[in-house]
Amino acid sequence: MLGAAAVGGWATTAVQRRIAEPHPLPRPTAWPLLDDASRLNPTPIKGVVFGAESPEATATRFTPLLQRIAAGQEPALAVSGTRHSMGGQSLLRDGWVLDSLPMNAVAVDADGKTMRVGAGTTWQQVIAALNARGLAPAVMQSNNDFTVGGSISVNCHGWQTNSPPIATTVRRLRVLAADGTIVSCDASENAELFGLVLGGYGLFGVLLEAELAVVPNVVYEPAFTALPTREYAATFADLVYARASVEMAYGRLRVDPDQFLEQAIIGTYVPQPDSKGRVLPLPEMAVDGVARTIFRGSAGSGSGKARRWWLEREVGPWLAKPISRNVLLNEPAALFGNRTAETTDILHEYFVPQARLWDFVAQVKTIVPREEGDLLNVTVRDVRRDSRSTLAYARDDMFGLVMLFVQERTVVAEERMQRMTRSLIDAVLDVGGTFYLPYRPHATAAQLRRAYPAWDAAMAAKRRLDPAGVFQNELYRRYGNA
Numbered sequence: 155m156l157g158a159a160a161v162g163g164w165a166t167t168a169v170q171r172r173i174a175e176p177h178p179l180p181r182p183t184a185w186p187l188l189d190d191a192s193r194l195n196p197t198p199i200k201g202v203v204f205g206a207e208s209p210e211a212t213a214t215r216f217t218p219l220l221q222r223i224a225a226g227q228e229p230a231l232a233v234s235g236t237r238h239s240m241g242g243q244s245l246l247r248d249g250w251v252l253d254s255l256p257m258n259a260v261a262v263d264a265d266g267k268t269m270r271v272g273a274g275t276t277w278q279q280v281i282a283a284l285n286a287r288g289l290a291p292a293v294m295q296s297n298n299d300f301t302v303g304g305s306i307s308v309n310c311h312g313w314q315t316n317s318p319p320i321a322t323t324v325r326r327l328r329v330l331a332a333d334g335t336i337v338s339c340d341a342s343e344n345a346e347l348f349g350l351v352l353g354g355y356g357l358f359g360v361l362l363e364a365e366l367a368v369v370p371n372v373v374y375e376p377a378f379t380a381l382p383t384r385e386y387a388a389t390f391a392d393l394v395y396a397r398a399s400v401e402m403a404y405g406r407l408r409v410d411p412d413q414f415l416e417q418a419i420i421g422t423y424v425p426q427p428d429s430k431g432r433v434l435p436l437p438e439m440a441v442d443g444v445a446r447t448i449f450r451g452s453a454g455s456g457s458g459k460a461r462r463w464w465l466e467r468e469v470g471p472w473l474a475k476p477i478s479r480n481v482l483l484n485e486p487a488a489l490f491g492n493r494t495a496e497t498t499d500i501l502h503e504y505f506v507p508q509a510r511l512w513d514f515v516a517q518v519k520t521i522v523p524r525e526e527g528d529l530l531n532v533t534v535r536d537v538r539r540d541s542r543s544t545l546a547y548a549r550d551d552m553f554g555l556v557m558l559f560v561q562e563r564t565v566v567a568e569e570r571m572q573r574m575t576r577s578l579i580d581a582v583l584d585v586g587g588t589f590y591l592p593y594r595p596h597a598t599a600a601q602l603r604r605a606y607p608a609w610d611a612a613m614a615a616k617r618r619l620d621p622a623g624v625f626q627n628e629l630y631r632r633y634g635n636a
């Protein structure tokens with residue numbers, strides 16, 4: 155993944171110097187195109203500007219630029235973490251991009267229950283700091299590559315059980331507002347801004363620092379159950395909700411053509427007694443290996459997918475060993491990432507009310523083969539109701555179905571993907587579900603409004619809080635006024 159740090163060096167220093175000057179001359183620089191994890195979004199931008207380690211230093215550095223943008227003397231600004239979103243959410247054509255990666259301080263509070271973390275800190279950095287104290291993140295994604303700011307701005311979820319998305323673990327935020335002031339917000343102070351920023355895609359201000367709940371690190375015993383997908387909701391309730399001890403759980407669905415999406419495996423993780431809070435080793439993850447070869451070898455191959463399913467069901471449980479929470483969470487996305495020039499991996503995620511899971515899967519079984527989608531992987535996550543974020547996607551207890559497709563990097567493939575995505579969105583809306591916004595912007599504006607009934611009110615709040623449109627990105631350009 156091309157981190158924005160890759161465009162640092164002399165050019166960075168030059169841009170930062172200009173931003174720090176009282177009256178910087180707006181001169182376009184010869185920047186490369188910036189892309190995101192989709193590898194379908196090469197976007198010409200005006201320049202990259204870098205955050206600083208402390209919130210105050212970032213505010214001082216950016217206030218002159220924000221004022222010039224508000225006065226119409228500079229184009230608007232998009233905020234970026236590690237750009238693992240896939241639809242230009244972290245990019246702005248011909249605009250400025252604020253790279254948050256230097257904003258990466260981590261301080262664990264003395265009581266070991268919360269941490270204060272710079273918004274540009276990656277989970278890999280967070281886990282290293284917490285692990286040394288016998289602690290671990292409470293909620294994060296299934297990979298470690300993302301920034302905390304990017305994670306809060308999409309309101310990410312993971313495979314922690316019985317848990318709403320990350321919003322519920324956020325105690326307090328410090329946000330750089332469009333007028334250059336630093337605003338503190340939490341569930342009672344500046345609560346409107348708090349709700350908007352949680353899952354607000356960088357449109358309401360720059361997240362500078364977050365106070366987040368942390369939990370003890372622990373060693374888990376894994377266990378696996380194979381089942382028909384039809385019985386997923388009932389079996390999951392027996393395996394997970396009926397046993398309070400399960401802290402992590404995921405489902406995986408069979409993707410080969412033989413019994414497409416009809417079989418599932420549920421993996422559950424229960425803490426070993428007395429392992430709570432122990433300081434445990436955190437080995438580096440190798441990004442090449444047998445698991446990667448088997449996974450990538452199943453792209454475009456029904457027999458490869460069938461072989462992978464057999465290995466996962468029959469061999470996987472024998473190989474599984476006790477593993478710490480931090481080791482589970484510290485997996486880089488690159489481990490299984492697509493390295494070919496011709497194709498790219500595209501994620502979708504649909505949130506389905508738990509009782510309607512099979513109804514939705516039955517629709518997916520028709521739609522994906524009809525559009526010749528190469529569905530490489532499906533995981534199922536337990537995402538509980540979120541009552542905090544304005545643009546909540548889990549307005550009820552949901553199963554999140556994360557689907558990974560391999561797509562050719564061509565216009566024809568992109569058109570087919572758009573058609574398939576719209577059909578899948580219609581299917582999920584019909585069962586009372588929603589879809590996730592960090593991925594390709596293929597939804598129609600009408601579909602987006604059905605999935606996010608608070609969208610228009612949130613955009614009205616955006617125009618009130620940021621009347622000059624200082625903070626923008628390609629998601630906003632696509633749907634902000636749609």
Ligand SMILES: Cc1cc2nc3c(=O)[nH]c(=O)nc-3n(C[C@H](O)[C@H](O)[C@H](O)COP(=O)(O)OP(=O)(O)OC[C@H]3O[C@@H](n4cnc5c(N)ncnc54)[C@H](O)[C@@H]3O)c2cc1C
Nearest residue numbers: 235236237238239295296300301303304307310311356361
């Ligand atoms: C391989 C892969 C696996 C994934 N797995 C999961 C998963 O398990 N669960 C899940 O929920 N999601 C998952 N995602 C989606 C991922 O959580 C989001 O794309 C997330 O935004 C990535 O963080 P980032 O640092 O790359 O953010 P970016 O992509 O850089 O930014 C995302 C959004 O956040 C905004 N933003 C970033 N930093 C700030 C800031 N400091 N202040 C204000 N706004 C900011 C940006 O403007 C943009 O709108 C996955 C994505 C990929 C590619």
